[in-house]
Amino acid sequence: MTGRGTDAVAGRTGTEFTDELRALAERFATSGGDVARRMLAEFGPSGPGSRSKSSATDPVTVIDTSVESHLRDEIGSYRPGDGVLGEEGGEDGGEGAGPHDGDGVRWVVDPVDGTVNLLYGIPFTAVSVAAEVDGVVVAGAVHNIVTGETWSAGLDRGATLRGADGTTRALRSSGCGDLSLALVGTGFAYDAGIRAEQGRVVAGLLPRVRDIRRCGSAALDLCMVACGRLDAYYERGLKPWDHAAGALVAAEAGAVVAVSDDIEVPTTAAAAGVAGEFLAVLGDLSGAVSS
Missing domain, CATH: 3.30.540.10 (Fructose-1,6-Bisphosphatase, subunit A, domain 1)
Structure with a gap:
């Protein structure tokens, strides 16, 4: 981390x-x-x-x-x-x-x-x-x-x-090295306005990855990255209790993890082989939405 x-x-x-x-x-x-x-x-x-x-x-x-x-x-x-x-x-x-x-x-x-x-x-x-x-x-x-x-x-x-x-x-995170083959997890805020922005990011990300999952627990999503059930994960608006344990599990399993308590900045976790490309694409999409 x-x-x-x-x-x-x-x-x-x-x-x-x-x-x-x-x-x-x-x-x-x-x-x-x-x-x-x-x-x-x-x-x-x-x-x-x-x-x-x-x-x-x-x-x-x-x-x-x-x-x-x-x-x-x-x-x-x-x-x-x-x-x-x-x-x-x-x-x-x-x-x-x-x-x-x-x-x-x-x-x-x-x-x-x-x-x-x-x-x-x-x-x-x-x-x-x-x-x-x-x-x-x-x-x-x-x-x-x-x-x-x-x-x-x-x-x-x-x-x-x-x-x-x-x-x-x-645990070791997945060996995925191609973003187009990555299974990505995410989550959505309860605020309707923020959800609309998140939906636009998902729409831009979906054609670039294998598929997207929204399972409903940030802690478990991070653990799924740790054990290779997901190749990457991102979510805005998490609180410390959402990510504290799961982020450590993912990082100790070799994933590239960055936690954020800023509503505008997502917490992210990704297998090392796709982390750079994933973060770059996510940054581009988030910038396009906010501009």
């Missing part, structure tokens, strides 16, 4: 600390998935009700808030004093007398990435948990609530995928 000062952070934390945070991220993400599955079994996909979040088409369910509450409790139990940034509950600075004060760790959590998929019963929805040290993501895990797959990574420690059966394999 770009602009992260990763060497300094990795040197300060050490591999044992990174591995500890990675193991905890996996634990938290998986346990959050357990909570979501229990609630789905009890209430069904929509829970006891849903409400709008940022717009009338952007729902948040009781499952989102319950999973995030669970994650905050788990983090507080294992790492008292750490900060937490969650999609539903916002920022908790972690000020207190916990034994880990001074580590500079903040957990960035998305309790349900792909809430609309969850509401509709589409099996592409995940719990995402990442650990930052002084603003640099050093560990993360993404757990698919429906399939039980768990992706994880540690800074300079590689990325893995653990299947629902417990088997684990190391």
Whole structure:
């Protein structure tokens, strides 16, 4: 990933600390998935009700808030004093007398990435948990609530995928070297005006690639780049909880990754063999739309 000062952070934390945070991220993400599955079994996909979040088409369910509450409790139990940034509950600075004060760790959590998929019963929805040290993501895990797959990574420690059966394999992004053969993932904002612009970019990109997928979870899209199920991915308007864990997984699997919290600049991830051409085409198309 770009602009992260990763060497300094990795040197300060050490591999044992990174591995500890990675193991905890996996634990938290998986346990959050357990909570979501229990609630789905009890209430069904929509829970006891849903409400709008940022717009009338952007729902948040009781499952989102319950999973995030669970994650905050788990983090507080294992790492008292750490900060937490969650999609539903916002920022908790972690000020207190916990034994880990001074580590500079903040957990960035998305309790349900792909809430609309969850509401509709589409099996592409995940719990995402990442650990930052002084603003640099050093560990993360993404757990698919429906399939039980768990992706994880540690800074300079590689990325893995653990299947629902417990088997684990190391990840490498795809060897695709021709943009015309690349399968590209993307996502769309809930704001109608932004969607219109995004649609024009997709229209320009589609003739230049194999095909485009819109699956509905940024965290899982980034993990799909990591394991070669997608060759490239881009999306505007992501928040830190959307990309924190998945971007690390993709980068540690060898993808070229650039994260962005700027509404005008997409987060991107691509296999090394197509990254340069992909980013150039995407830049040209985005410039044409904005001009």
